[in-house]
Amino acid sequence: MEKHILSKSTFIRGLQCSKSLYLYKNFIQLRDKISFEQQAVFNRGNKVGILAQKLFPGGVDASKVKRSDYTAAVSRTTELIKSGVEVIYEAAFQHNKVLVILDILVKNTPNNFPDKSHWDDEWYAYEVKSSTKISHTYLLDASLQYWVITNSGLLLSDMSLITINNKYIRNGEVKLNELFSFTSVKNEVIRNQPKIEENISVSKKVLEQLQIPKIEIGEQCFSPYSCDFMGTCWKLVPANSIFEITGMQKSEQFNLYHSGYKTISEIPEQNNLDKNVNIHVQSFKKGSPMIDTKAISTFLDKAQYPLFFMDFETFMPAVPIYNNTKPYQHIPFQYSLHYKKSTDSKLEHSYFLAEQGQDPRKLFLENLLKDTENIGSILVYDALMERNVLNGLKKDFPEFSHEIDLRLKRFVDLMQPFQERSYYHPLMKNSHSIKNLLHALIPELSYTNLQISNGSMAMVAFEQLQTETDMFKILETRENLEKYCELDTLAMVKVFEILEKEVK
Ligand code: SF4
Structure with a gap:
């Protein structure tokens, strides 16, 4: 068998941009380094895929041959089918130099799974996604699999996507047939077959070319995925380009760029x-902040000393770890609190970080309520997540509802003056995230030297702790x-002090 030239991932890559393919x-040496977040999504997908195999126990893994030897995996899949194996994981197929690896292939699966009373003699294909929704890209990916598998000679009675059911609430052992949702996509994939065939031939022609396709940067660089060749294609984009203006529609940015307005300074007044x-x-253009002291003063009047500066960290396991939680629910595991009794008083710090291996919610809540029982405003930067977490905890622990409501009433969102542009610094780049704010106002308090430098990394780190056994x-x-969360609230203290200085 000839080596494949396209796979599921390279096919999707080619649909996004032929230059990327x-x-x-x-x-390949020009490819950007995979980000921490991308790796985490990839690892989560693998874990969910392995868990979903248990929906069809007793299967044989066709990929368990020589590592990365896809030809061997295709041959082994054929042998397994011929020898009567009814459940095959990582089933590999190749047709016309296009390779696909299907998560789960099952013979005789009934349509009314798990009732086994209506079994027939046909094959059913299942592709597992760790997402809760079916995207257009997933349908294209399933359509390609269907094209390769059926053209390889295996008839498929159905093709389904297995996704996470975000309504599932864990109670005891995880019930796999409730955690996962099955959606037949056979009709859509059959409708897509001509398009798949056409795009395979387009991609093959691209790969026969002797030169890199001449494709300008565009919206395709971000959709459906952030392209990993931006380090190459975007290196001629000048500093302070219009792409540095956060929150602008990509289409608007590219309209400006392709009309010749490449940098912020070139944007016309009108x-x-x-x-x-x-x-x-x-x-x-002015090169200085824009400050509305009156609006800042009105905002500061809302914050009554003593002040608490508070920040939560949460993690969102795809598969609920604790009872009475749903997939991807925000589970609070850490908070940092800085406390200032008056303008000139010494700054105090307290924090909570849950022990790994146990449900952190109740202890988190009890400690938080105790640490915030004094009077005074509770400053939060972008309070939406903290509000949602506390409202969620009210449902989980109704006995604390009253106390939680008392804390919520004391919330003051420190993001407000920045969101409303009462204080605007050009280095904020049209964003009011705490990271951009810090970079603009207090560059010496940088996250760059920290091992954990953003919320996504904190989420993954705590989730990994759940199974870590190495004490070091x-x-x-x-x-x-601890260092990361503490810096978040210390940054808030410094930002608040800057606002106070402005109105003095
Ligand atoms: S960065 Fe954009 S133009 Fe370059 S390969 Fe990727 S998608 Fe294509």
Whole structure:
């Protein structure tokens, strides 16, 4: 069998951008380093895929041959089918130099799973996604699999996507047939077959070319996935380009770019851009912050000393770990609190970081309520998540509802003056995230030297702790989590002090 030239991932890559496909196949060394977040999504997908295999126990893994030897995996799949194996994991098929690896292939699966009373003699294909929704890309991916499998000679009675059911609430052992949802996509994939055939031939022609396709940067660089050749294609984009204006529609950015307005300084005074974008453009051109002291003073009046500066970290396991939780529910595991009794008093700090291996919610809540029982405003930066977490905890622990409501009433969102542009610094780049704010106002308080430097990393780190057994790694991760969360609230204190200075 000839070596494949397209696979499921390279096919999807080619649909996104033929240059990306060409670079991937011919200049892989130019590929950007995979980000921590992308790796985490990839690992989660693998874990969910392995768990979903248990829906069809007793199967044989066709990929368990020589590593990365796909030809051997295809032969082994054929042998397994011929020898009567009824459940095959990682079943590999190849047709016309296109390779696909299907998560689960099952013979005789009844349509009314798990009732086994209506078994027939046909094959059913299942592709597992760790997402809760079916995207257009998933349908294309399933359509390609259907094309390869059926053209290889195996008739499929049905093709389904297995996704996570976000309504499932864990109670005791995980019930796999409730955690996962099955959606037949056979009709859609059959409708897509001509399109798949056409795109396979387009991609093959791209790969026969002797030169890199001439494709300009565009919206395709971000959709459906962030392209991993941006380091190559985007290197000629100048500093302070219009792409540095966060929150702008990509289509708007590319319209400007392709009309010759490549940098923020080149944007004309008269334009149709949004009010906040124009605030950024003006502030950038002036090179100084725009400050509305009256609005800041009104905001500061809301914050009554003593002040608490509070930040939560949560994690969102795809498969619920604790009873009475849903897939992807925000589970709070850590908070940091800085406390200032008065303008000139010494800053105090307290925090909570849950022990791994146990449901953190109740202890988190009890400690938080105790640490915030004094009077005073509770400053939170972008309070939405903290509010949602506390409202969720009210449902989980109704006995604390009253106390939680008392804390919620004391919330003051420190993001407000920045979101409303009462204080705007050009380095905020039209964003009011705490990270951008810190970079603009207090660059010396940087996250770059921290091992855990953003919320996604904190989420993954705590989730990994649940199964970590190496004591040194546990201690190191806990220390990194503490440093990260503490910096978040210390940053809020400093930001608040800057606002106070402005109105003095
Ligand atoms: S960065 Fe954009 S133009 Fe370059 S390969 Fe990727 S999608 Fe294509």
